[in-house]
Amino acid sequence: MTLRIEIDNLAKHFxxxxxxDGVSFSVRKGEVLGFLGPNGxxxxxxxxxxxxxxxxxxxxxxxxxxxxxxxxxxVKKNMGYLPEGAPAYAEMTPDSFLRFIADIRGLSGxxxxxxxxxxxxxxxxxxxxxQPIETLSKGYKRRVGLAQAIxxxxxxxxxxxxxxxxxxxxxxxxRNLINEMAEDKAIIISTHILEExxxxxxxxxxxxxxxxxxxxxxxxxxxxxxxxxxVSVKVVxxxxxxxxxxxxxxDKVSETELLPLDAGCRAYPVSGQxxxxxLSQAIRSQGWEIATLHVEQGHLDEVFRNVxxxxxxxxxx
Amino acid sequence: xxxxxxxxxxxxxGYFATPVAYVFIIIFLLLAGFSTFFVGNFFERGEADxxxxxxxxxxxxxxxxxxxxMRLWSEERKTGxxxxxxxxxxxxxxxxxxxxxxxxxxxxxxxxxxFPLWITVNYLGDPDNGxxxxxxxxxxxxAGGFLAIGGCISALTKNxxxxxxxxxxxxxxxxLSGYGIVLDFFSGWAPKALVEAISSFSFLxxxxxISKGVIDMRDVFYFVSLIAIWLFANAIVVNSRKAD
Ligand SMILES: Nc1ncnc2c1ncn2[C@@H]1O[C@H](COP(=O)(O)OP(=O)(O)OP(=O)(O)O)[C@@H](O)[C@H]1O
Ligand SMILES: [Mg+2]
Numbered sequence: 245m246t247l248r249i250e251i252d253n254l255a256k257h258f259x260x261x262x263x264x265d266g267v268s269f270s271v272r273k274g275e276v277l278g279f280l281g282p283n284g285x286x287x288x289x290x291x292x293x294x295x296x297x298x299x300x301x302x303x304x305x306x307x308x309x310x311x312x313x314x315x316x317x318x319v320k321k322n323m324g325y326l327p328e329g330a331p332a333y334a335e336m337t338p339d340s341f342l343r344f345i346a347d348i349r350g351l352s353g354x355x356x357x358x359x360x361x362x363x364x365x366x367x368x369x370x371x372x373x374x375q376p377i378e379t380l381s382k383g384y385k386r387r388v389g390l391a392q393a394i395x396x397x398x399x400x401x402x403x404x405x406x407x408x409x410x411x412x413x414x415x416x417x418x419r420n421l422i423n424e425m426a427e428d429k430a431i432i433i434s435t436h437i438l439e440e441x442x443x444x445x446x447x448x449x450x451x452x453x454x455x456x457x458x459x460x461x462x463x464x465x466x467x468x469x470x471x472x473x474x475v476s477v478k479v480v481x482x483x484x485x486x487x488x489x490x491x492x493x494x495d496k497v498s499e500t501e502l503l504p505l506d507a508g509c510r511a512y513p514v515s516g517q518x519x520x521x522x523l524s525q526a527i528r529s530q531g532w533e534i535a536t537l538h539v540e541q542g543h544l545d546e547v548f549r550n551v552x553x554x555x556x557x558x559x560x561x
Numbered sequence: 562x563x564x565x566x567x568x569x570x571x572x573x574x575g576y577f578a579t580p581v582a583y584v585f586i587i588i589f590l591l592l593a594g595f596s597t598f599f600v601g602n603f604f605e606r607g608e609a610d611x612x613x614x615x616x617x618x619x620x621x622x623x624x625x626x627x628x629x630x631m632r633l634w635s636e637e638r639k640t641g642x643x644x645x646x647x648x649x650x651x652x653x654x655x656x657x658x659x660x661x662x663x664x665x666x667x668x669x670x671x672x673x674x675x676f677p678l679w680i681t682v683n684y685l686g687d688p689d690n691g692x693x694x695x696x697x698x699x700x701x702x703x704a705g706g707f708l709a710i711g712g713c714i715s716a717l718t719k720n721x722x723x724x725x726x727x728x729x730x731x732x733x734x735x736x737l738s739g740y741g742i743v744l745d746f747f748s749g750w751a752p753k754a755l756v757e758a759i760s761s762f763s764f765l766x767x768x769x770x771i772s773k774g775v776i777d778m779r780d781v782f783y784f785v786s787l788i789a790i791w792l793f794a795n796a797i798v799v800n801s802r803k804a805d
Contacts, residue, residue, distance in 0.1 A: 295648045298804050320650040327648070331641035333571070335578035340571075347567040348649045376578075392645070 248430030330389030466542025478508025568659025630711025692774030699771030
């Protein structure tokens with residue numbers, strides 16, 4: 245069974261609020277799905293339904309083949325879940341907390357000790373194991389929650405903003421950890437940090453107002469940006485206006501723009517196609533010398549803004 | 562089944578992580594001692610038994626048990642740890658039962674620590690220790706009833722103060738419905754069957770006989786089924802309100 249998570253027309257309405265409004269997607273083994281969307285988009289609500297905490301208004305979810313409504317206990321056995329805000333029992337120490345989780349996960353004796361030690365090691369919380377959780381810093385609390393989620397080495401991980409509140413080093417560590425685990429698991433993470441999409445996700449899903457807006461690989465998402473394959477160029481001793489006039493004449497260029505601070509100009513391609521070769525050749529054929537030239541990546545923040553704001557929806561309609 | 566034990570253990574240890582447990586036990590013992598000697602006239606009665614001690618328990622519990630039960634679910638809901646708990650591979654009944662048993666064991670411990678009173682009566686006279694044992698059993702059963710009520714109510718709200726006040730009021734109703742003055746009020750106009758029905762719902766009616774040493778299975782059954790019903794309601798409330 246390679247399809248580890250199957251979400252089928254899932255919805256949750258709170259009275260008038262359609263927090264999640266009919267979403268469908270699946271995640272297979274080896275995939276890390278990045279769950280993106282503005283505040284209140286319905287990311288956490290979707291995760292709460294998948295993990296059996298919230299009952300859907302309609303639709304259902306299956307995890308490792310088990311239906312969350314019909315077989316909640318099997319679903320919960322097969323997943324590790326880091327809820328939003330990483331709740332834990334404040335008065336416990338990470339050590340006693342993880343032992344409790346291990347008990348519930350059916351681990352005992354040497355297996356239990358090994359699982360606790362390994363989770364603590366991987367979440368980098370060994371140095372705070374005997375300090376009450378309520379006295380830990382926000383980042384450490386999050387890591388305790390992460391340790392709890394990975395403790396029993398589950399085939400599916402559902403992590404709601406796992407890197408929120410972590411320092412840059414820790415973010416890096418957690419991303420490495422997720423990359424290490426990715427191979428034999430199916431992982432869903434929600435995040436507001438767009439670099440994470442490239443760093444860890446094999447696929448990204450943007451949701452807004454409870455509906456899926458985009459579902460694709462990070463590269464596919466970037467390709468939706470107007471900057472994708474755009475070229476910025478500066479030519480030695482030639483006014484940028486003249487360069488722009490030349491570039492505007494090329495078939496693959498849709499438009500050009502002058503960059504501030506005498507940084508040259510930028511040309512945008514027609515429908516995102518690569519054009520750097522044609523462009524540099526055109527410039528050289530004028531006998532001009534290129535000072536700087538670089539090809540832009542797509543800007544994910546721009547794509548995100550476009551697909552999640554109202555203008556975009558009107559534009560698409 | 563094992564999960565009930567794990568949850569109970571965690572919960573029980575949780576009481577001792579904060580001063581709440583010690584404060585509760587001390588207040589319980591102080592109030593129990595005070596009411597036994599001053600309100601119950603322990604010495605003046607000149608009898609070697611613990612009846613004055615046990616007769617105060619319904620009132621003590623009305624006041625003190627809500628302080629234990631209020632945090633059972635309210636706190637989980639307030640801190641969000643309920644989301645963690647309810648997404649572990651356990652059933653709602655295991656969670657409800659584990660928490661209830663922890664609270665019950667804790668109350669049992671407080672009750673047990675009143676043993677110096679038992680030593681005192683044995684030192685001063687020659688009491689019927691079977692009656693005293695029955696008193697302890699009855700008291701523990703009654704405490705379970707109060708805890709089950711309070712636990713269910715604490716699942717209704719995130720606010721521990723509201724949980725405390727509501728539990729106190731409902732507990733009071735369950736006690737007062739067997740209290741002389743209240744029954745007199747009803748017997749003036751209500752049909753006899755109704756008065757008896759009201760009285761039969763009271764903790765007092767059922768506890769009184771046990772605390773005098775008469776363990777009637779009907780009284781035991783009353784408390785056990787009352788606990789079961791409230792725990793069942795507790796599970797339903799947790800299920801429907803956990804995410805609000
Ligand atoms: N228990 C509830 N009662 C009423 N409305 C709710 C409830 N839980 C969530 N909502 C609403 O559902 C919508 C989706 O919330 P959700 O927490 O899923 O968003 P999110 O995508 O996780 O946002 P964020 O990025 O801020 O975490 C929001 O409008 C929220 O107010
Ligand atoms: Mg969220």
